[in-house]
Amino acid sequence: NTLITQFQLRLTQSCATVERTWKSGHRGPVTAFAFTDDTHFLATGSADSTVKVWDLKAQYCTQTLKECSGCITCVQFSPSFFLSDSLTVEVKQFLFYGDDMGRLFVRHLTSDKVDQQVLNVSHHTSPISAIIFDQKFVYTCARDSTIVKLNGEMSFALEKIIPTFESLESMIFSATDVNFGSADNTDKNKKRAKSTEDVILLSGGESGCLKLWSVSKGTCFKTLKAVEGGPIVQVLHCEALRLYLTVNYDQSFAIVSADSFEIEGMLQYDIRKLSVIFID
Structure with missing residues (x-):
């Protein structure tokens, strides 16, 4: 077009x-x-x-x-x-x-x-899928299974490369409190998750899982199990409703609570019927 x-x-x-x-x-x-x-x-x-x-x-x-x-x-x-x-x-x-x-x-x-x-601030080797910003730094992710942090105050010099071990299609800043309650939220996981100055990123990619990343530690500290629908191609955040919405490869949508980091429902788009259904 x-x-x-x-x-x-x-x-x-x-x-x-x-x-x-x-x-x-x-x-x-x-x-x-x-x-x-x-x-x-x-x-x-x-x-x-x-x-x-x-x-x-x-x-x-x-x-x-x-x-x-x-x-x-x-x-x-x-x-x-x-x-x-x-x-x-x-x-x-x-x-x-x-x-x-x-x-x-x-x-x-x-x-x-x-x-x-x-x-030229290239540090990836495959298609770049997301670029996001905080006050001083730029974060990019790509299909080469890495997240890159650039320092905006130093001519976008490389600060850190975080290996993600999966091809990433989308990345946003997390709105989830890392102290949420869950079965595997042990004191060790909390300590690994975040310091007061840490930045938490939320990614989606080929595994179909949502993952929370600690930039300071360079590690994933929380994974939401894969949803039906295959790889995640986009992640959106609705601040008013405290929800994440994932767009999946099969044109389905997963609704995830930003507070509990649990799936609350699924939406299925049927292109033949042009309809949307909600699944409990």
């Missing part, structure tokens, strides 16, 4: 309305996209190995980035809180994009365009 469609969704409407449609300019399908926090810029990645940056207010493509040689698998703008103490008026945010060769590139985002200087 060479078209990009912008929708508008209002709370008073039952469905979204098409606001405008324009040609993507890519020679292949769009495989990844991301917005800045203020929705001023949109970045689209394609199977044609390019990333295009769009100024949505001025309604034109500002740049086409051509560093990658494979299909673009991940595109992400840094959030406004990332390195907020050290950013300047000229450098507002960063644009990260990776390809199926495991290469990751970073550019500065100024007030009106993406800077021409590009930084």
Whole structure:
């Protein structure tokens, strides 16, 4: 599909309305996209190995980035809180994009365009599947069975590589209290899980299991048994409901409590009937 469609969704409407449609300019399908926090810029990645940056207010493509040689698998703008103490008026945010060769590139985002200087921060050897940020660090995961931590204050120097022993498709920050009660939540596991300064990551991948990772220890300290549906392809978090939602390879969905870290239900999407059912 060479078209990009912008929708508008209002709370008073039952469905979204098409606001405008324009040609993507890519020679292949769009495989990844991301917005800045203020929705001023949109970045689209394609199977044609390019990333295009769009100024949505001025309604034109500002740049086409051509560093990658494979299909673009991940595109992400840094959030406004990332390195907020050290950013300047000229450098507002960063644009990260990776390809199926495991290469990751970073550019500065100024007030009106993406800077021409590009930084190669590649530490993966297979498709990058997720890029997330905290205040000072960047975390990436890939199908090469690793999680990589980069230091944003040191030109994205490598801080740590965590082996995961499975191909990862999705990763988010955990909203689960590591002191939740469970049969295997021993004092030893609690001690291994988290220090007061630790970062806890939640991953999903080919095993079909959700896993909690301690970044400081570099280990997995909690695994939620595999759900029916095969590998996990995406993990989402609903803060309001305190739930995780996993999207599985067979188009089923698992609902997981962020508090107890237990499966609460399954949703099955049947493409033939276009229906959704809830399974206790």
